[in-house]
Amino acid sequence: MITKFALTPLSLAFALSLLPAQANEAAPSSAALELGLTLDGGFSSRDLALGSRERGFSVGHTELSLGGAIDPAFSGRATAVLHQHEGATELELEEAYVETQTLPAGLQVRAGRFLSQIGYLNPQHVHTDDFSERPLLYRAFLGSHYFDDGLRVNWLLPTPFYWQLGAEALSGKTLTGVSETRQRVGAYTVSSKLGGDIGTAHSWQFGLSYLRNQLLGEAPAEEEEEHVHSHEDEHGHSHAGSYQGRHLYLADAVWKWAPGGNNRERQLRLSAEYARLAQPSLAASKDDAHQAWYLAAALRLNPQWEVAARLDELKVLEAHDDHFHKGRLQERSLALAYKPSHFSTVRLQFSQQRDRGGFAAASNAVSLNYTMSLGAHGAHAF
Amino acid sequence: MRSKLAALLLGLAGLPACAALNVFACEPEWAALVRILAPDAKLFIATHAGQDPHHIEARPALISQLRQADLAICTGASLEAGWLPLLQQKAANPRVQAGQPGLFFAAEQVELLDAHQHVDRSMGDVHAEGNPHLHLDPRRMLRVAQALSTRLGQLDPAQAGVYQQRFGSWAEAWRRQVLRWEERASALEDRALIAQHSSFAYLWHWLNLRQVADLEPKPGLPPSVVHLRKVLQSAQQAQPFVIVQTSYQDPQPARWLAGQIKLPVLSLPATVDSQRLDLNAWYEGLLTALLNAATPAGRS
Structure with a gap:
C-alpha cells in the first residue's frame, strides 16, 4: 500500500496540480463549519458594584x-467561554443547541443549551454590546446573561410587519444556582416581539416577555449560596441572578435611525428596558418586587467612531427577618468606541455609581477594553 | 364558516396557493431583472442605492418579508454574509434555505473577477469568491437573467415558457443596447481613474478603464489621511481624469483629494433606482457621467 503512494516526481506534480483546483472549489463553500474566536480584555480602575470586570488588568x-x-433540516451551534475567576481559569459551555430550519408555517424549534430570548439584550452575545458591562438589570436579575438547558418553540406570524411569539421551557438551574431539584422544568418563559421600518431611515422593535421561576425558595448549591445572598463585591462568577423572584416581567423597546438608511456611515440607536421581579421569596406577596430599568443611546459618528451613554437604576428589597429593607443603586456610563474594522473595538468607558441605600460597594470606574473577533463572525442581531 | 377557517389556516401556513410569486430581492438590480422576467411577481427590495450592501442590519422588517418569500434573489459571493444568514435563520422559511431552488445567487451564475485562493483579514474585507459587484457588467447581467428565467420556470412550471419568452425578447434588445454603449464608450478606452472600493470594477473591466488607485487603504476600510496622501503622490503620473465613488460613501475623502489634484468627483449610484427599476436608464446615466468627465469640452 505504502509503495503505491510513494512520492515519485510524477505523482508529486500530479498532486500539486490538483491543489489549486481544490482550493478554488473549497472557497465558496467555506460556510460549512463556521469557527469564530472572540477575544476580550482590558484594564479597569476599580470594581463596580455588581460588576463583572475585575480591577486592574484582566481578560x-x-x-x-x-x-x-x-443537514437541510437542522443547524447547530456550540459556544465555549473561558474566563478568569479569582485566579483560576474556568471553562463554561454557554451554548450547545440544535435548531430546525425547515418547519412549515413560520415555526422553529430549538433544543439544548442557549441564551433565553427574554428582553432585548439577553439573546445577544455580550461582545456585541455598546458598553463594557451589561445594564444593572441584567447583572442583578439574570446573572449578566441568562443561558440554560431547555426547549424553545417560536412562531413567526405571517404578518406584513415583524411579529414573533415564543415560549421556552428551561431547567432554571443557571438562573437560580439550584442544582438539585424535583422540578423537571425550573423556568418557563413566553415572549412577543414586534418590529418594522418607518420609511427608509427608521426602524423599531418592541418586546414583552415573562419568566416564571419554579425553583424559588429551593436551596442553591453550596458554593453558589454566597453569591446569591450577597450583592456586594460580586464578580458575576456564578450565573445565578443576584436577586431572585417568582415572576419576571420585561418590556423592551429599540429605535434606530440612520440618515437615508445608510447605517454604515451614521446611526443613532436608542434602547430601553424595564424589568419587574415580583415575589422575591415564598413568604413575600406578589406586590413585593425588585425593579430595574435602563435607557441607552449609541451614536455612530462615522464608520470607525461611536459614543454611547446609558442610565441605569436598580431598586431592590433585601429580606431582614420578617420585613424588607429597600436598596437602590444608580449607574451612569459614558463610552467612546474606536472600531478600526468591523471585527475590532477598543472602548474607553467611564462608569459612575451612586448608592441610594444598601449599596456601600458603589464606586466609579474608568476602563479601557478591547473586543475582537477572528474567523467566522456571526451576523449581529438587530 | 368552515371554508373561511380553512382559508385562514392556509393563509397562515403561507402556502403559495397559485398566487403570484413572492420575491425577496437583496439588491435593486436583481429586482429589476425580476420585474422584466416576472412583472406580476410581488416584489420586496431589501436595500437601495443609498446603502452599502455589505453593511445592512438584519432588521425585523427584513425578517418578516423573507418569511413570506417564495424566492430570494441575492448577489452571493459573501456580499450579504453580514446579514442574509441571520435573516434566513430568523425567517424560518424552508423555501429560501441554502440548497433550495428558492434561493438564487447571481454570483453563482457567472465567473467573478479577482477570485482569491487565499484570503485573510489582514487584507481587509476581501471576498475569496471574487468581486461580488457583478451587476455593473451588462454581459454578466445577461447570463444572470438567463439563469433566473430558468429558475423562475422551476419554481412556477406552469409559466416556464412565458419566462423564457420574456428573457428572449429582453436579451435581444439588451444585446443591441450593449453594443451601442460600447460604441459610445470607445472614447473612454484605456483612460485612468481613481475610485473608492472595488464597487465599479466590472464597469472598468467592461469599458477598458484603468483604476490606478483606491481611496480605501484596504478593501472595506474607510479612507485614511495617510493613505490619501500616498494616493496623491503616486496616482498623479498615471494622469487620471476623474475620482469616482458610490453615492453611499462619505464624500469628504474624495473631495479632499480632488481639491489637491484638481480633478472632478463623480458620486455615482452603485445600483438601479428602487422606484423605477430601469436598468437601461441607470447604465445610460453612468456612461454619460463618465463621458462628460472624460471630455470636458462635451460638458453641457
Missing part, C-alpha cells in the same frame, strides 16, 4: 464558537 470572556448547517 474577559474568551469565546470560541462553532456552528453551521447540520
Whole structure:
C-alpha cells in the first residue's frame, strides 16, 4: 500500500496540480463549519458594584464558537467561554443547541443549551454590546446573561410587519444556582416581539416577555449560596441572578435611525428596558418586587467612531427577618468606541455609581477594553 | 364558516396557493431583472442605492418579508454574509434555505473577477469568491437573467415558457443596447481613474478603464489621511481624469483629494433606482457621467 503512494516526481506534480483546483472549489463553500474566536480584555480602575470586570488588568470572556448547517433540516451551534475567576481559569459551555430550519408555517424549534430570548439584550452575545458591562438589570436579575438547558418553540406570524411569539421551557438551574431539584422544568418563559421600518431611515422593535421561576425558595448549591445572598463585591462568577423572584416581567423597546438608511456611515440607536421581579421569596406577596430599568443611546459618528451613554437604576428589597429593607443603586456610563474594522473595538468607558441605600460597594470606574473577533463572525442581531 | 377557517389556516401556513410569486430581492438590480422576467411577481427590495450592501442590519422588517418569500434573489459571493444568514435563520422559511431552488445567487451564475485562493483579514474585507459587484457588467447581467428565467420556470412550471419568452425578447434588445454603449464608450478606452472600493470594477473591466488607485487603504476600510496622501503622490503620473465613488460613501475623502489634484468627483449610484427599476436608464446615466468627465469640452 505504502509503495503505491510513494512520492515519485510524477505523482508529486500530479498532486500539486490538483491543489489549486481544490482550493478554488473549497472557497465558496467555506460556510460549512463556521469557527469564530472572540477575544476580550482590558484594564479597569476599580470594581463596580455588581460588576463583572475585575480591577486592574484582566481578560474577559474568551469565546470560541462553532456552528453551521447540520443537514437541510437542522443547524447547530456550540459556544465555549473561558474566563478568569479569582485566579483560576474556568471553562463554561454557554451554548450547545440544535435548531430546525425547515418547519412549515413560520415555526422553529430549538433544543439544548442557549441564551433565553427574554428582553432585548439577553439573546445577544455580550461582545456585541455598546458598553463594557451589561445594564444593572441584567447583572442583578439574570446573572449578566441568562443561558440554560431547555426547549424553545417560536412562531413567526405571517404578518406584513415583524411579529414573533415564543415560549421556552428551561431547567432554571443557571438562573437560580439550584442544582438539585424535583422540578423537571425550573423556568418557563413566553415572549412577543414586534418590529418594522418607518420609511427608509427608521426602524423599531418592541418586546414583552415573562419568566416564571419554579425553583424559588429551593436551596442553591453550596458554593453558589454566597453569591446569591450577597450583592456586594460580586464578580458575576456564578450565573445565578443576584436577586431572585417568582415572576419576571420585561418590556423592551429599540429605535434606530440612520440618515437615508445608510447605517454604515451614521446611526443613532436608542434602547430601553424595564424589568419587574415580583415575589422575591415564598413568604413575600406578589406586590413585593425588585425593579430595574435602563435607557441607552449609541451614536455612530462615522464608520470607525461611536459614543454611547446609558442610565441605569436598580431598586431592590433585601429580606431582614420578617420585613424588607429597600436598596437602590444608580449607574451612569459614558463610552467612546474606536472600531478600526468591523471585527475590532477598543472602548474607553467611564462608569459612575451612586448608592441610594444598601449599596456601600458603589464606586466609579474608568476602563479601557478591547473586543475582537477572528474567523467566522456571526451576523449581529438587530 | 368552515371554508373561511380553512382559508385562514392556509393563509397562515403561507402556502403559495397559485398566487403570484413572492420575491425577496437583496439588491435593486436583481429586482429589476425580476420585474422584466416576472412583472406580476410581488416584489420586496431589501436595500437601495443609498446603502452599502455589505453593511445592512438584519432588521425585523427584513425578517418578516423573507418569511413570506417564495424566492430570494441575492448577489452571493459573501456580499450579504453580514446579514442574509441571520435573516434566513430568523425567517424560518424552508423555501429560501441554502440548497433550495428558492434561493438564487447571481454570483453563482457567472465567473467573478479577482477570485482569491487565499484570503485573510489582514487584507481587509476581501471576498475569496471574487468581486461580488457583478451587476455593473451588462454581459454578466445577461447570463444572470438567463439563469433566473430558468429558475423562475422551476419554481412556477406552469409559466416556464412565458419566462423564457420574456428573457428572449429582453436579451435581444439588451444585446443591441450593449453594443451601442460600447460604441459610445470607445472614447473612454484605456483612460485612468481613481475610485473608492472595488464597487465599479466590472464597469472598468467592461469599458477598458484603468483604476490606478483606491481611496480605501484596504478593501472595506474607510479612507485614511495617510493613505490619501500616498494616493496623491503616486496616482498623479498615471494622469487620471476623474475620482469616482458610490453615492453611499462619505464624500469628504474624495473631495479632499480632488481639491489637491484638481480633478472632478463623480458620486455615482452603485445600483438601479428602487422606484423605477430601469436598468437601461441607470447604465445610460453612468456612461454619460463618465463621458462628460472624460471630455470636458462635451460638458453641457
